[in-house]
Amino acid sequence: MTPVSLYSPDPARGWLPWAWLAPILMVFFNAVPVLALDGWMQSQHWSTPHGDPIGLAGLYALLWIGFAPTLVAVLAWVRFVEGRSLASIGLTGPTPLITFLRGLAVGCGTIALVVVAIWITGGMQAAGLGQALRSPESLLHIGLLLLSFIFQASVEEIIFRGWMLSVMAxxxxxxxxxxxxxxxxxxxxxxxxxxxxxxxxxxxxxxxACAWALRTGSIWGVMGWHTGWNWVLATGFELPVTGMNAHLPALLVALRPQGADALTGGAQGPEGSYLCSVFFVAAIAWIQWRKTRGAQGFSPTSR
Structure with missing residues (x-):
């Protein structure tokens, strides 16, 4: 295989980093804001000394304040150093909003599928149904968390599957x-x-996420998928998302893990379950199978 322009043939009018430097830059773009803001976040009682968010306020702070500087740094690098367009980092396609919303729906459905699979195999026990629906305050926070996860997940897709994947390719x-x-x-x-x-x-x-972005030729769909995955996991079942709790009643079904961590995911939540591994392996294989067959598009988000 040879170097390629993934999302757009737009040329880089500036300087593209060497292949060995791009991963270092990615760590730098992420680490510097964390180190700079860590003491202040702790002084506001938004995070622990280990960087974990404290309560809902801490989660909001992490999703917005923690990710905004990295987004600004990467976009500034792309614009002023590399001289590349937003299309060249995957922000391209004729219907970005529809593509994003379709990805959002797929993300909500796929994480629900993983959670239900854990539940029916004995790794979860139901402890209440739709309790958030009886609390206007909880519903407000669930809506605000949707906006927050849209921002956080989109930033991660822009910097990883958008900028870094395209520059490395x-x-x-x-x-x-x-x-x-x-x-x-x-x-x-x-x-x-x-x-x-x-x-x-x-x-x-x-x-x-890389397979999805490569198959569709943009990152709009995978941004939506990542958002839906995180949001439903955080708000739908009272389960951790990447080891973090939203501290809200369940929008769908409150579930309590029971059994081995390999099945339930333990403190990490369902993302640490072997059934989550099965899902990703099967989904990646399916994308590659569709690619091999030369099918037009791979999901509702395909162009």
């Missing part, structure tokens, strides 16, 4: 770009002492 090839993006994604989501299954699923998450 131009400097190396698509296969190397996908692997390097997924390794860096794993590194930046890694926590000491986390189970190996959590690390594997983080890697598979990125592989799936």
């Amino acid at each position: 131009r400097k190396t090839n698509v296969a190397a770009a996908v692997l390097l993006v997924s390794f860096v994604f794993c590194f930046l989501h890694f926590s000491p002492h986390q189970p190996p299954l959590v690390t594997l699923n983080t890697f598979l998450f990125s592989l799936f």
Whole structure:
């Protein structure tokens, strides 16, 4: 395979970083804001010394304040250093809003599928039905969290599957770009002492997101999918999303994990379950199968 322009043939009118430098820049763009804001976030009682959010206020702060500087830094780099268009990092396509909303629906459905699979195999026990529907305040926060996850998930897709994947593909090839993006994604989501299954699923998450973006030729759909996945997991079942709790009653069904962590996901939530691994492997295989067959589009978000 040879270097390619993934999303748009628009040329880079500035300087593209060397292949070895792009992962370092990604870590830099993410780490500097965290280090700069850590003390202030703790002083506001929004995060613990380990960087975990405290309550709903801490979660909002993480999703907005924690991700905004990285987005600004990456977009500034793309514009002023690389001289590239937004289309060249995947923000392209004729109907971005419809594509995003379709991806959102798929994201809500796929994480619900994973959770229900864990439930029916004995890893969850129901503890209440739609309790958030009886609380206007909870519904307000669930709506605000949707907006917050739209921002957070979109930032992650723009910087990983948008900027880094596209610049690595131009400097190396698509296969190397996908692997390097997924390794860096794993590194930046890694926590000491986390189970190996959590690390594997983080890697598979990125592989799936890369496969989706490559198959559709833009990142609008996968931005929506990532949003729906995080939002329903955080608000639908009173379960952790990436180890974090929203501290809200369930919008759908309150579920309580029971049994082995390998099935339930433990403190990580369903994203740490082997059934989540099964989903990602099957979904990636399906995308590749559709690609091999030369099918036109792969999902409701296809162009």
